[in-house]
Structure formats: structure tokens, C-alpha cells
Amino acid sequence: MEQTLKIMDLPENERPRERLLRYGTQSLSNAELLAIILGSGTKRENVLSLSNRIIKETGGLNGLLKSTVEDFMSLSGIGEAKAAQLMALLELSKRFKSYRDGNDYKISKPKDAALLIMNEMKNFKQEHLKVIMLNTKNVVMFIKDVSVGSLNSSIVHPREVFCDAIRKNSAFIIVCHNHPSGDPQPSNEDINVTNRLKECGKLLGIELLDHLIIGNGRYISLKEKGIL
CATH class of the missing domain: 3.40.140.10 (Cytidine Deaminase, domain 2)
Structure with a gap:
């Protein structure tokens, strides 16, 4: 059985977390950013591979934003814990877009x-x-x-x-x-x-x-x- 390549097996300058700290968030792909948030993969798949597959199988970032907890849990390798992480990420994304700062939001038009x-x-x-x-x-x-x-x-x-x-x-x-x-x-x-x-x-x-x-x-x- 072929052994799954773990993130720690990658050269340090290819690991998402180290790349973010060294080069900044802009240098990372969507899958690498998602991998940092998820933190770990599965026994069969490292977190970077898992993140790439999640984005692909949900239909890209737009599809990811439209996904429900049921959608995530239907994906192979995604259980309650990772589905909850993804839903929390989506909710924060929505809130950041709606409330850019902590000031009062006034509606004039x-x-x-x-x-x-x-x-x-x-x-x-x-x-x-x-x-x-x-x-x-x-x-x-x-x-x-x-x-x-x-x-x-x-x-x-x-x-x-x-x-x-x-x-x-x-x-x-x-x-x-x-x-x-x-x-x-x-x-x-x-x-x-x-x-x-x-x-x-x-x-x-x-x-x-x-x-x-x-x-x-x-x-x-x-x-x-x-x-x-």
C-alpha cells in the first residue's frame, strides 16, 4: 500500500504554514489557505490534498461558499469536526463582508x-x-x-x-x-x-x-x- 505523503515530509519552504509566515498570505493558493485552517488531513490523504479536493468537489470558491454542512459531510474524509470547521470559516467570511469593523452600521439608502x-x-x-x-x-x-x-x-x-x-x-x-x-x-x-x-x-x-x-x-x- 502506497504511503501518503505527509505535510511534514515536504521541504520546509513548501509547507503552507511556513510559506505564509515567510512570504505572506498572498503567496498561498486557495487550497493552501484552507489547509492551514483545517490543520490536518486523514489517514489516507494529507491536508493539502484534502483541501484541493474539497475546493474541486464543491465547485471552487463560489461553490464552497454555497455549501451546507450536509454538503461537506457527504465528501469523503469529512466528518463532523471538519464540517464544523468549514461552516465556521464560511460564517466568519460572511460576517467579515457584512461588518467590516466594529462601528455602528447606519442605513441611509x-x-x-x-x-x-x-x-x-x-x-x-x-x-x-x-x-x-x-x-x-x-x-x-x-x-x-x-x-x-x-x-x-x-x-x-x-x-x-x-x-x-x-x-x-x-x-x-x-x-x-x-x-x-x-x-x-x-x-x-x-x-x-x-x-x-x-x-x-x-x-x-x-x-x-x-x-x-x-x-x-x-x-x-x-x-x-x-x-x-
Whole structure:
């Protein structure tokens, strides 16, 4: 049986960790960066080979970002521990893109809200509904995942949308959902849901500022389109 080449068997200047420390992160390939994060391979495969295969079998970096824990665990050599490492990496990546620093995030226009959630939501394979909650100064207080699945008035209950906004004393909310097809054009059901939430917001004293529909790198603001 052929013995697997271990990372420590490589010359020092070819090992990912040593290369990063000596030459910087920019000198490393995607697989080498992933290998450093995973730390170890399997009995049959060293970590560099494993990392190359993960990236290849998930469809490159874009595919990696869209993967679920089930997707990772379906790969040979990936158990719960490594799947958890990969999911933690993806979540940090999403958070870094959304929150570039620790300062308050203020929303002054629809594009500000879109930039906050675009990178995460454009990769979803199913429709997700999120609610961005704002204070009286339009600063983001909290973002809540409300539902997963086709957006329709039967599953988008105002109670779920406004529950945390009431508890957190939010002044405004922005509703966001994605179209996995990549086309952000609003459907009749999207408009019906928006109108229903708008009326409920009036009764509760929490204004619905906008409803954003996220496509593949594009978005549509129902406020900008004059629908809201």
C-alpha cells in the first residue's frame, strides 16, 4: 500500500504554514489557505490534498461558499469536526463582508441595506427571509432570519416578522429576501406580502422602510420602485 505523503515530509519552504509566515498570505493558493485552517488531513490523504479536493468537489470558491454542512459531510474524509470547521470559516467570511469593523452600521439608502446582506443571501439555494431592525437613527440593531422557503403570505406571518422588533424597541424594519433564480424582479406574492407587512407595521408603530429582493449580485428595492 502506497504511503501518503505527509505535510511534514515536504521541504520546509513548501509547507503552507511556513510559506505564509515567510512570504505572506498572498503567496498561498486557495487550497493552501484552507489547509492551514483545517490543520490536518486523514489517514489516507494529507491536508493539502484534502483541501484541493474539497475546493474541486464543491465547485471552487463560489461553490464552497454555497455549501451546507450536509454538503461537506457527504465528501469523503469529512466528518463532523471538519464540517464544523468549514461552516465556521464560511460564517466568519460572511460576517467579515457584512461588518467590516466594529462601528455602528447606519442605513441611509437601500444600497446600504443591500450591501449588508448581499454577499450572504445571493448564495442561498432556497428563499430566505431576513429582517433588519433599526433604531430611530437608522442604525442596525439586529438582523433576524425569519423563514426559509417560498415567500408567500401563508408562511410569512407578521408575528414572526415583528416579534423581535417589538422586543428590541425597533423604530423601523427592512425586510429582505432572495430569489435563488438570480432574478430580483418582484412577484405578485412579494408585493402582497409587502403590503400586508406595511399595514401591520402601521398598527404596531414600527415602520416598514423597505423590502429588498436579492438576486445574483443585483437587488431591487420596492421603495425605489414606488411599490412600498
